[in-house]
Amino acid sequence: MAEAQAGDMAAFEELYRRNVGRVFALCLRMAGDAALAEELAQDVFVRAWEKLGTFRGESAFSSWLHPLTVNVTLTERRSRRRRTARVMTTDDLAPFEKPTRAPGPEAGLDLEKALATLPPGARSVFVLHDVEGYRHHEIAALTGVAEGTSKAQLHRARRMLREALQS
């Protein structure tokens, strides 16, 4: 770590190799798209390199990297939403009622694929809560939605996933 902080790229590459699986898994589940997830994972490591000087070693590097990954994925989602100029209030759950893509027949067998069919807002809340273990008040602070909205989105995400998986 000290070598990477001193600017040693080979040492930073080693950190990348040790952590890319965890970072990519979170990016993929948050983004629902492999190509976008690869871009996001790259962004995470470039940002990590830029901020490496702020890592004090009080926690494991992987723990330091985790909130950075969440921030990168949420920031991308916010900017994508702005780019597509979709006007949608965060408390309006109607758009989350239907998946963005209809689950294919294989989705019933594959939780990861079914997850990718969720609308972005519901998917983020589901991944953060059920996969990553965040609490609703933490998700509210991260995403800027009300705690009640986070709960409602989780409820809908679970319902939609269970329907897709027939479980």
Add this chain to the structure above:
Amino acid sequence: MTCETAKDRLDDYVDGTLGEAALQQEVELHLASCAACAEEERRLRAFLARVAALPAELRPEGDLWPGIADRIAAARPRAVIRTFPRAWWTPAAGLAAAAAVVVALGATLTRVWSPPAREGSTGTGLAREAAWTTDPTLLAAERDYARATAQLMAVLEARKATLPPGTVAAVEKDLATIDAALAQVHGALRQDPGNAQLSHMLAATHQKKVDVLQRVVRLSTQI
């Protein structure tokens, strides 16, 4: 409690976020007396167990490191510029002077002086640095530029095959000229260690080398 209400509260019940103990108890009583809702609870818990069993790590199809290394290398020279002491280095002045340095030194002096080894590709060892200066600021700046150019050279080396041979030859010629100019400035600084103009020329020449490398790396990514 109705089945509809119980199902609405089931997520919070299994998450332990219902809040009031009385609500928790109401749901428990309903589940104890309603087989359909109890089955719904069992299925929800089974689903959540399946979610919890998702792998913590997933691997991307390709190796993301080359792209990350490129982006870091492309951004880095700007940071290096900021590390040079302001007294004799400002980015604008350095960039403006770069072309003049290369023309003035590179075109003429390479005819007189034998070309030295590549500064970036060979690294800049302490013994070698000590031969032309002992100034710690200059040494630190020299090390930063050497590291930045070495990274760009590594990227370029990996992509050399994608560039037209004519471009590669032209770039190699440019780099040889710049390296010769660097050697000249080192030699001059050895004779006149406190000369601020020479220090400025050194930074400008290093910056020129970084600029050439950045341009060709960018070109290689567009092909």
